[in-house]
Amino acid sequence: MNPPPPDPLSLLSSREPDTVGQWTRLPYRDGPRFNAADLHLHWPRLHVGQGLPTPPQGPLAEGWALYHSGDFERAAALGLAHAPDGLALANQATAIYANYLEPRESVRQALFKQVAERATAQLASDPDDCQALYWQAYALGRYSQGISVARALAQGLGTKVKGALEHLIALRPQHADAHVALAAFHAEVIDKVGSLVGRMTYGVRTDAAVSLFERGLQLNPHSASALIEYARGLLMLHGDSRMPEATRLYERAAHLEPADARERLDVELARAGLID
Template sequence: MKVEFHRGRAGWRWPLLIVLCLTSLGLQAQKTPDIDPALLIDEEEQVTQEELEMENIPVDERIFIEPWNEVPYNRAYFTYTDAEIREKWDYLMRGLRMPYPSADYLRRQFEKYPFLRDGLEDFDGDFQSLEGRYVNVWRHFFAGNFQTARRLGLELGPIGEIPALFSQLLYAIYLADRQSVKYMMLQDMANRTERYFDLMEPAEDDPEMEPVVAVVRLGYAYAIARIAEESPVPIIVARRYISKIKNNAERVLEIMPDHPLGHAFLAGVDAGIMRRVGKFTGRMTYGARTTTVQDSFDEALTLAPDIPIVHYEYANALIYMNRKRDLNEAISHLETAMQLKPQFSMDALDVMYSYQRLREVRLYALNFRSFRLFEKARRTFSKHTDRNLTSVISGPLTTDMLENPDDYVLPERQ
């Protein structure tokens, strides 16, 4: 295979990043004799010319029509009436910070920003009825009825797309069986949110619309980040994932400096960069700093200490930056996340994944001297089997899965 390094803003970084990553892996892999590091490097890092030239992952629309997996809990626990949603709104939105879609709020925004009517079906000017339709989409999102929330939300234009696409995001990360389906769903979310950037720019300084603009950018960046975290380094560089993620993470906090998930995400971005290319290269090439990670997580926990995803992302960040040095603190954050009582789908799935991630962390701590080798083994397994390792319905990664990946390969999609 011949790989051509294309010129562009990040073109000069190709040789540096790839050599540093592979060299670092090779040095650390010597400590773990039971896995062949050459196999991991070849399978995980090798990409085709077609993949390098591909700007976005192609999306097969059938994934939205096929029946989706159910959440692994009784949705009745989180199915609320209109009155309950109104009463609980501030708590349910303590992370996303979306404004309640009241009739008066919608009327004001539609007058200021006519593009919000784009794609809105069956609207006759009755904003009270429209409020009910938006609340109904959020009801399905809160309960975990994600496929219905997506379908109904896409009928309600840009405002409806937010619960629709965050439903898609949660499904992709936590419920999709296949890594390939997860990637397509995340790419579709990135595609749909990116097209609103220019349209929403005039609303960035509008206090009533700032939360909407921030959450759209957050959704875009989060989707790209979830693709990038499992992608080979050449793909990350060729598609400019890091600049797309980091620029939007910073933009979210410029728009809303008190956004708790914005702070946690920015911290996770810098930690994720260090995870893939190391502290030195991350700092010199992309400005990723441990101080940013610490300060941003401190701010996120100050703003919203009871959001499970903040704790488990903090745990991940500690491991990404310091490997086993802060392992006990990382485990403590995962255990904290597991003990939080969820009141809607997002928190419930985050709590479930915290338990699954804790099992993975213990697998790493007990069986691997090198974190990079564990990560390579994990990504190689997922690529070989097409299994989504963040799914909470398929169980955590095990030693047997890593040693016998052929036993876990999913059949090809028809």
């Protein structure tokens, strides 16, 4: 009898140390700043894409204020110090920092591994943990892009990403970010393996991608990240024939007023994309 294939997540097992050196600081000084005392006033706008409940006053509220102000390193450290309740904060701060600001590719990948491993451990004890589902999928998706989507699909990581996001949407249909992430997954797979193989092997479809993008933007129309992902998705699905529409989406993102540091990074990314 042949042994069962290894779980794809075992391929991510990291021998990296917990510390990866000093994190790169946010390059902007003029963005929104928050404190724990008034964070609850801004919370609904800041978390419309995920629906995370407002944290009570205390260390975690301070950590979320640091995160939204762009101090991702201190936010992640504070979240880890208050695990398990702080793991959603630690995973979000780490993943967003790695995606937008970490210049060293090896460190970037190590950080995504850490987030994926922490989220996987959470799901082992609570398979319906919505934050763990999302950040596992996000980290695995970004890690997959770093090693190439085709290679990640061969390792079975794509199945993990798709399964986590579909389960999350079933649990929380109003989770805008999950809709956008699943739409981007459909588009990336189709772009890499083609629509026929993508549909037959991975269950991805062009119409499903567009529908998911549209639903994500309906749930959170002020998301610069969703607008950028939709623009990229249209180009992956249809090529340059959709360039005018993709450009309009980038322009919408570039003209948004960012609500926090992460949104500022997305707006600047959209502006840079228009220049390119």
